[in-house]
Amino acid sequence: ENSAGKKILITYDTEHGSTSTIVVKIGEVLCASGFQVDVVFAPHVDDISRYDAVIAGSPIYEFKWLPGTRRFLKKYRSELADKQVALFIVCTYLKDENDTPERRADAVDLYVDPVLETIPEVEPVSIGILSGEIVYAELSPLDRFRMKLFGFPEGDFRNWDKISAWAEELSGILKQ
DSSP: OOTTSOEEEEEEOOSSSHHHHHHHHHHHHHHHTTOEEEEEEGGGOOOOTTOSEEEEEEEEETTEEOHHHHHHHHHTHHHHTTSEEEEEEEESTTOGGGOOHHHHHHHIIIIIHHHHHHOTTOOOSEEEEEEOEEOGGGSOHHHHHHHHHTTOOOEEOOOHHHHHHHHHHHHHHHTO
């Protein structure tokens, strides 16, 4: 429908599906802003040449990005250097009561900077730090034990207003 709008690829990895619901929301906001958006699971991306910008993200699982998005970023790093790129992570590190500027900076230091070190050619125009969801029933017994051990409570911590706000902010950046 937005045939004149910039073409945006949103690519991601997910372990249990929560991140896919977030990328759909980001895509809806960008489409409403006039962009053409494709949402593609990172391991299924085979070409990024037709896109003006790329948004890539991952949940933080076992304290790191999932391999599908990491492999995508490394594979396409040369092409990404010539595009507008935004990155995002999904984690419970910033549950509403913990969403402070200091915690956001910590999340970038802990989870985003190590990935950026592997792709120095890429300079993101924006980094989204988004809250996720933990459903114990979806986890293996070992993962459930680890989550409880490290004090990660079960719950849906996705904040749709903050997700939409980041996508709207990103829309303004990508229109430049």
